[in-house]
Amino acid sequence: MTKDKSIYIKNIYYMLSYAFQVLKQTNCDSVSAEDFEQVQVLFAAIFTKGVSQQLKRGLYREYITRNETLSVMRGELDLQETIQNRIQRKTRLACEFDELSETNLFNQILKTTIHYLVRDDGVDAERKAALKKVLVFFDGIDLLQPSEIQRVRLHYQRNNKNYEMLMNICYFVLDGMLQTTEKGDYKMAAFSDEHMARLYEKFILEYYRQRYSYLTEAKVAQAKWDLVGETSESMIRFLPVMQTDISLRLGDKMLIIDAKYYGRTLQQQYDKYTLHSGNVYQIFTYVKNQDKDNTGNVAGLLLYAKTDEAITPDCMFNMGGNQIGAKTLDLNVDFKVISAQRDKIAEDFFGAQVA
Incomplete structure (x- = not known):
């Protein structure tokens, strides 16, 4: 059953607004005034507004552990690797340190969702252009395979609470809603009962x-x-x-x-x-x-x-x-x-x- 075809698409927006209160705080008032014939166009509109608002705040960053060979000491010394460098007559130090990075699961899921919405043949050219403008801010962040995303790894706290609504939109778009056509294009399947x-x-x-x-x-x-x-x-x-x-x-x-x-x-x-x-x-x-x-x-x-x-x-x-x-x-x-x-x-x- 594709019940979404019998539901006003605008009502799905209102349902999302109540389900995720932060949607009312992301300058989406203009979205509620629009008429949408397909649910993916609604998601594209919400996503463009929501991600743009998040970009103004700054993308969420997490500490990741990095291993690099440097000329000066940073973090902890990797003694074994440094000894190997000495044996090879290299004067550089092998260091292990933590660094704040935008490359994390939250931003990877955002980029992946934008990527597939841009490729969805149900999203109009104007929406796609707006999404592409947002996508440039995710340069250097890796894409994920939708089937490999583990939502249980998402943990919310004060610094990333604003991502919760966006992550749920990503879930609706990516989880079981993508189909590959014979031409290799992607389109959003019906809004499922689940x-x-x-x-x-x-x-x-x-x-x-x-x-x-x-x-x-x-x-x-x-x-x-x-x-x-x-x-x-x-x-x-x-x-x-x-x-x-x-x-x-x-x-x-x-x-x-x-x-x-x-x-x-x-x-x-x-x-x-x-x-x-x-x-x-x-x-x-x-x-x-x-x-x-x-x-x-x-x-x-x-x-x-x-x-x-x-x-x-x-x-x-x-x-x-x-x-x-x-x-x-x-x-x-x-x-x-x-x-x-x-x-x-x-x-x-x-x-x-x-x-």
Whole structure:
């Protein structure tokens, strides 16, 4: 399924803006006013703005260890290599020292992403020209093979925090979105379900975190198993972790949201359409274990991204004293309508208004 074709491309920009707040701080206001027919053009526009802003701050540099033969001492002496130089009647010293360098994984990923966007036949000539102007500042930084990039090696701290949004854009562009044509050209494949599911979850969480700032909490959280009696840690480790997508709390009321981005919202058996049984069991388990005192103050919601199916779920049930149900979020409408849909969810459960 290529759901991105049924989503306003501009809405993907707004989703990115909430998911990665720094996007709002990189002079991208002009991007939000444009219309994009293809997602790679949107990424090219965001990337040009974001990287240009980073260049004004200066590219992130890390210390790397270098080994050089010098006429004067620098850093630590490589005694064995220096002795070899003496034997060969060379008067130079073999030194090992640390030096700040722009050649690091972060900048290599940036350059690699720009490289492939420039070669993408879906990006217009004007965008490519802008990207090429940015690319000249990465001279001397090595390109990487997209399949060899290890994102787990990326660690963020104060000096490179601004790279987080750019690295996520790079992920969307490089991870599974590149295809080679018969001519050897590169093009961006459809915005896959995996990428959209990742963005969809983060977007919903950050929307509530930013728009409903007075909520006691809005976060990804783990629900604890409601176990009776003493249970050793060695036994508990065999139980699966109950990791929620979004947990919202206001006072003693809690809403657990499980964001679902599927090709099909409902499962079909013969002529009957029902919610995916695994999804219902999962949200029920989260809620009942979280509400161990049976207060009824914990609710659960399966929030599906709307598909083109004729039947879409919009239902709530009282399951053992807790409200549990499913709703759909239509991403193929104006963003104001999307906001209203999510606001109503918070208002229905918490009685909360946008801050």
